[in-house]
Amino acid sequence: MVQKIALRASVAILALAGLALLALLVLGLTRAITSSASAASAESGTEAAATIATKNPVAPVPETASADLPQAVESPKSSPLPLAGSSPFTVKRVLQIDEPFVHGFYKWDDEGVPDGPIIITVDLKAESISVFRGGYEIGAAAILYGADEKPTPTGVFPITQKSKDHVSNLYHTPMPYMLRMTNDGISIHGSDVEYGYATHGCIGVPTPFAELLFQQVKLGDRVIVTDGKMLNVGQTIVAG
Numbered sequence: 001m002v003q004k005i006a007l008r009a010s011v012a013i014l015a016l017a018g019l020a021l022l023a024l025l026v027l028g029l030t031r032a033i034t035s036s037a038s039a040a041s042a043e044s045g046t047e048a049a050a051t052i053a054t055k056n057p058v059a060p061v062p063e064t065a066s067a068d069l070p071q072a073v074e075s076p077k078s079s080p081l082p083l084a085g086s087s088p089f090t091v092k093r094v095l096q097i098d099e100p101f102v103h104g105f106y107k108w109d110d111e112g113v114p115d116g117p118i119i120i121t122v123d124l125k126a127e128s129i130s131v132f133r134g135g136y137e138i139g140a141a142a143i144l145y146g147a148d149e150k151p152t153p154t155g156v157f158p159i160t161q162k163s164k165d166h167v168s169n170l171y172h173t174p175m176p177y178m179l180r181m182t183n184d185g186i187s188i189h190g191s192d193v194e195y196g197y198a199t200h201g202c203i204g205v206p207t208p209f210a211e212l213l214f215q216q217v218k219l220g221d222r223v224i225v226t227d228g229k230m231l232n233v234g235q236t237i238v239a240g
Contacts, residue, residue, distance in 0.1 A: 089119065089237045092135040101128070103195045106141030106209035110216075113138055118221045119237050120188070120213075122203055124152060125228040129188075129205055131213060132237060139212060144193050144204035152201050154225045157181035159217055171200065177210035181223055188213070188223065 097107055116134020124145050131139035146152035159179050166178035166189065176190035190211070191204030203225075205213070224237065 089117070090135050091132065091137070091233050091235050091237060093137055094233055095137045095140050097140065101140075101142055103127075103142045103144075103193045104206055106139070106206045108139045108209065108212050110136075110138035118216055118218070120217070120221070120223045121237065122152075122223060122225045123227070123229060124154070124225065126230060129203065131216065133216065135237075138216075139209065141205050141209045142193055144191055144197055144199050146201035147198035150198075150200040152199070152203060152225060153182070153186060154227050157186075157223045157225065159219055159221050159223065161187075162214065162217065162219065164214065175202070176207055177214035179214065179217055179223075 093113075095107055095109060099105060099107070110133065113133055113136045116136075119132045121130045121132070122128070122143065122145075127143055127145065129139075129141050129143050130137050159181065160183075161178070161180035163178045163180075164176065166175040166187075167173070168175055168185070170185065175187065178187050178189040180187045186201050186203075188203045188205060188210070190207030190209075191199070191202075193204055193206050197204075
């Protein structure tokens with residue numbers, strides 16, 4: 001009887017020892033798995049950080065010497081405007097015209113007028129052209145200008161070509177004393193200036209007037225075409 005009790009106690013002790021050993025094995029395995037997972041997570045985070053750093057590199061900020069810094073720019077000093085009458089582009093004289101200013105009429109008077117820059121003004125509304133030399137009006141005439149479907153452009157145009165006996169390439173008509181203003185053929189030239197007629201955009205002037213103008217103008221002289229702007233003595237001729 002005593003032997004049976006001792007045997008049962010031994011078996012119970014062995015079972016408890018086995019359970020304790022199993023618990024230790026499970027605990028060790030759990031710690032190993034947790035440690036591996038933490039290491040893998042840390043490694044993954046490092047790789048992710050490295051990837052982000054590669055995709056968004058931060059450029060080093062260079063040291064900037066004081067000489068490379070933007071310097072203050074001194075504002076340009078404005079020059080006083082010329083007084084009326086002191087500039088060659090100010091109207092100093094307007095021709096006295098007593099005759100009716102009708103189609104075909106022109107007047108030219110450059111006697112006593114000093115040499116100076118030539119500027120031509122054309123006002124489409126007034127159907128007139130004026131020629132200024134050094135600010136003095138030396139010529140004026142009634143004009144023809146472009147019809148509605150072929151309007152004369154407004155603006156500032158330099159004379160780019162002179163041709164005494166020019167013939168239109170498009171319309172095959174004479175354009176005596178032609179002064180070209182644009183590349184597409186707009187020009188000042190001699191014409192039969194009669195009431196009710198129009199041009200294909202050119203400025204037609206009486207042929208004798210065109211000859212006098214042709215003698216005065218040089219390449220580069222400017223033509224100012226407006227639509228309703230008249231000039232009086234003392235006003236500045238705006239030419240670009």
